[in-house]
Amino acid sequence: MNIHEYQAKAILNKYGVAIQNGIVATTPEEAVEAAKQMHASSGQSWVVVKSQIHAGGRGKGNIVGTEQRGVALAKNLDAVKEISTNILGNVLVTIQTGEKGKKVSKVLVAEDVYYPGASEPKEYYMSVLLDRQTSQNVIIYTTEGGMDIEEVAEHTPEKIHKEWIDPLTGLTGFQARKIAYNLGLSGQANKEMVKFVTALYKAYEETDSAMFEINPVLKTSDDKILAVDAKVDIDDNALYRHADLAELRDESEEDPTEVEAKKSNLNYVKLDGNVGCMVNGAGLAMATMDIIKLSGGEPANFLDVGGTANAQTVEAGFRIILSDPNVKAILVNVFGGIVRCDRVAQGIVDAYNNIGNIPVPIIVRLQGTNAEEGKKLIDDSGLKVFSAIQLKEAADLVKQVLS
Amino acid sequence: MSVLVNKDSKIIVQGFTGSEGTFHASQMIEYGTQVVGGVTPGKGGTSHLDRPVFNTVQEGVNATGADVSIIFVPPAFAGDAIMEAADAGIKVIVCITEGIPVKDMVKVKAYIKKRACTLIGPNCPGVITPEEAKVGIMPGFVFKKGRVGIVSKSGTLTYEAADQIVKAGLGVSTAIGIGGDPIIGTPTKEAVELLMNDPETDAIVMIGEIGGNYEALAARWIKENGTKPVVGFIAGQTAPAGRRMGHAGAIVGGKDDTAAAKMKIMAECGIHVVESPAEIGAAMATLLSAKA
Numbered sequence: 001m002n003i004h005e006y007q008a009k010a011i012l013n014k015y016g017v018a019i020q021n022g023i024v025a026t027t028p029e030e031a032v033e034a035a036k037q038m039h040a041s042s043g044q045s046w047v048v049v050k051s052q053i054h055a056g057g058r059g060k061g062n063i064v065g066t067e068q069r070g071v072a073l074a075k076n077l078d079a080v081k082e083i084s085t086n087i088l089g090n091v092l093v094t095i096q097t098g099e100k101g102k103k104v105s106k107v108l109v110a111e112d113v114y115y116p117g118a119s120e121p122k123e124y125y126m127s128v129l130l131d132r133q134t135s136q137n138v139i140i141y142t143t144e145g146g147m148d149i150e151e152v153a154e155h156t157p158e159k160i161h162k163e164w165i166d167p168l169t170g171l172t173g174f175q176a177r178k179i180a181y182n183l184g185l186s187g188q189a190n191k192e193m194v195k196f197v198t199a200l201y202k203a204y205e206e207t208d209s210a211m212f213e214i215n216p217v218l219k220t221s222d223d224k225i226l227a228v229d230a231k232v233d234i235d236d237n238a239l240y241r242h243a244d245l246a247e248l249r250d251e252s253e254e255d256p257t258e259v260e261a262k263k264s265n266l267n268y269v270k271l272d273g274n275v276g277c278m279v280n281g282a283g284l285a286m287a288t289m290d291i292i293k294l295s296g297g298e299p300a301n302f303l304d305v306g307g308t309a310n311a312q313t314v315e316a317g318f319r320i321i322l323s324d325p326n327v328k329a330i331l332v333n334v335f336g337g338i339v340r341c342d343r344v345a346q347g348i349v350d351a352y353n354n355i356g357n358i359p360v361p362i363i364v365r366l367q368g369t370n371a372e373e374g375k376k377l378i379d380d381s382g383l384k385v386f387s388a389i390q391l392k393e394a395a396d397l398v399k400q401v402l403s
Numbered sequence: 404m405s406v407l408v409n410k411d412s413k414i415i416v417q418g419f420t421g422s423e424g425t426f427h428a429s430q431m432i433e434y435g436t437q438v439v440g441g442v443t444p445g446k447g448g449t450s451h452l453d454r455p456v457f458n459t460v461q462e463g464v465n466a467t468g469a470d471v472s473i474i475f476v477p478p479a480f481a482g483d484a485i486m487e488a489a490d491a492g493i494k495v496i497v498c499i500t501e502g503i504p505v506k507d508m509v510k511v512k513a514y515i516k517k518r519a520c521t522l523i524g525p526n527c528p529g530v531i532t533p534e535e536a537k538v539g540i541m542p543g544f545v546f547k548k549g550r551v552g553i554v555s556k557s558g559t560l561t562y563e564a565a566d567q568i569v570k571a572g573l574g575v576s577t578a579i580g581i582g583g584d585p586i587i588g589t590p591t592k593e594a595v596e597l598l599m600n601d602p603e604t605d606a607i608v609m610i611g612e613i614g615g616n617y618e619a620l621a622a623r624w625i626k627e628n629g630t631k632p633v634v635g636f637i638a639g640q641t642a643p644a645g646r647r648m649g650h651a652g653a654i655v656g657g658k659d660d661t662a663a664a665k666m667k668i669m670a671e672c673g674i675h676v677v678e679s680p681a682e683i684g685a686a687m688a689t690l691l692s693a694k695a
Contacts, residue, residue, distance in 0.1 A: 096645075130505055130509070130585055130586070132585050132586065132615045132616070132617070132652070133615075133616060133620070135508070135509060135512035135513075135586045136509065136513075137509065150657060150658070166513070167509045167510050167512075167513045168513060205506070208504055208505075208506050210505060235504055235505050235506065236651075237478060237502045237503060237504045237505070237651060238504035238505070238506060240478075240479065241479070241504075267649050269643075269646050269647075269648060271641075271643065273641075279559075280559055281557060281558050281559030281560065281649075282557060282583060282612075282648060282649025282650045282653060283555070283556060283557020283558065283559060283560035283561075283583065283610070283612055283638050283649075283650070283653075284557060284558075284559035284560045284563060284638075284680075285648070285649060286557075286612055286613070286638035286639040286641075286642055286648050286649070286653065287557075287560055287563070287636070287638040287680035289639075289640075289641045289642070290638065290639070290640045290641055290662075290678075290679070290680065291679060291680065291681065292641070293640065293641045294678060294679050298641070299641050302642070302646075302648050302649065304649045335559045335562050335563055335566075336542075337540075337541060337542030337545070337559070337562055338430070338540065338542060367563070367566060368542060368545065368562065368566070369542060369544070390681070391563065391567075391680060391681035392681040392682075394681075395679065395681055
């Protein structure tokens with residue numbers, strides 16, 4: 001589960017990770033108030049207004065149809081008002097949002113932490129995540145902060161350091177010190193970094209997170225170490241033991257159809273294509289999407305109905321797929337193992353009749369237990385449904401209805 | 404031979420008396436699998452499906468000599484159940500449970516590394532050696548005995564592959580559903596290695612999906628050590644980046660996670676990669692007839 005920057009920073013703060021402070025605002029007036037408070041608490045006259053959406057690249061992204069960046073420095077209160085008016089309620093397009101962009105309903109008014117001082121401010125990168133290959137958590141860090149980590153990895157891989165964490169000990173003291181030294185820090189900044197990484201790992205562990213990415217980590221001109229941005233992904237499977245974190249879910253960031261599908265216990269992901277699909281099992285569902293593509297279509301969705309493909313789930317699935325106006329055909333692909341194909345077929349016929357008129361052709365491929373009986377049920381139903389048993393036949397039917 | 408499970412395997416069911424455990428244990432027994440008992444804490448001493456119920460895995464092992472366990476315990480307790488089985492000396496642990504927190508699995512992996520056991524799953528359909536033992540939730544009738552091994556991250560796609568293999572006039576030696584989670588006990592390479600070393604397996608179907616690098620590691624191992632033909636398929640060629648496709652592990656995070664990247668590496672390593680999942684059976688039949 002992804003959360004917003006301001007939520008992630010609140011978590012970090014709770015675990016003792018130093019952050020760039022800020023206040024969330026939903027209107028330009030609130031933003032101005034927030035800026036006044038930031039002026040008072042930080043003593044700095046500048047603030048940064050940061051769009052809160054679940055996507056990266058905000059600083060380089062623009063509000064649709066304007067020159068307004070998603071993250072902008074405001075040197076006075078008038079600028080705070082102008083920037084937040086430009087941003088709030090409007091759509092931000094970044095490299096990660098796709099062309100459609102995302103509507104911004106909150107901004108974070110944050111203190112300016114790049115103030116001048118005894119030394120130059122310097123940006124670093126740090127993330128904690130699971131390394132699948134070793135089944136251990138790993139801390140990835142580099143002196144090349146503020147940049148896209150994949151680009152750093154591609155062009156200067158030698159600058160990326162990794163520290164694997166033994167699950168029996170957790171992050172050890174010597175590892176934390178090693179990280180601070182590898183980042184070239186000395187004196188007070190070194191000590192601050194040891195504290196920073198130790199608290200960061202604790203926060204990651206205790207929140208059951210799947211990823212923490214802090215980019216940039218900033219050494220300020222007075223040798224403090226701060227998280228200036230934070231991207232946090234919490235393990236959905238662990239939310240049952242973190243009721244407080246589960247509440248951070250922002251459904252407005254999700255596709256409304258996907259939220260609806262979740263209520264029917266369907267695993268649905270909206271895509272941009274023209275052929276909808278409904279499948280039992282995640283792997284077969286992905287494979288079915290691939291078949292659609294190979295047959296000349298584009299998948300309109302991923303939909304796994306799970307092990308119980310009955311009339312109710314099938315009907316809910318049809319309704320969700322049909323709510324997408326781009327859908328020109330639907331491919332149902334069920335491999336009946338424990339689920340019997342004749343039951344699934346009956347479910348499809350019942351769902352079809354309940355919905356009434358389905359305007360697009362439906363291809364039903366049933367294989368496995370009682371596949372022949374299932375096919376016969378579909379063929380005898382008199383509905384506008386094409387039936388198949390072999391996967392190849394289904395692929396050919398998709399081709400046929402699209403041409 | 405055959406790998407992991409066979410007709411002599413003695414299976415204990417953890418989470419035996421729950422609805423999932425009851426249903427699938429009955430199916431396994433019907434298939435002819437030697438289910439020797441089950442474990443449900445608090446119900447020890449009773450009997451279920453005409454088999455003894457134990458409070459702990461250790462009691463079950465002591466009383467029955469069980470060497471394989473299958474786990475149907477809910478996600479919050481499944482990590483503990485795996486460690487209990489490992490501690491009791493179970494050799495092959497098959498965990499069906501979907502939805503175990505990653506943090507629990509990090510601990511479990513570290514724990515079982517020090518014990519002589521093999522974990523299959525979690526979030527998997529299990530393992531089947533046709534006509535000998537079905538330790539999982541797959542429809543047994545699809546898997547006819549033969550000499551093609553299957554390794555797959557996905558349940559229904561495993562059944563699909565097995566069905567095509569059988570319809571192509573071949574059969575299955577052992578099918579291993581390794582699971583779709585980010586952390587699994589037996590990754591692709593390890594499962595492929597088992598089948599490469601199995602004298603009853605002549606060829607291997609390797610089915611992967613987007614996310615992680617297990618398929619790439621397996622492909623490189625096959626290039627160096629492979630002695631049998633391999634047909635490969637990767638699901639999710641059309642999956643968008645950054646979206647989780649059903650399985651907790653099926654997400655394109657970086658460029659190496661994509662189906663295209665994996666298929667390229669697999670092809671470079673000599674694996675016969677099919678673009679369409681409908682061609683798995685036909686491709687295997689062609690490969691084997693060319694060899695013969």
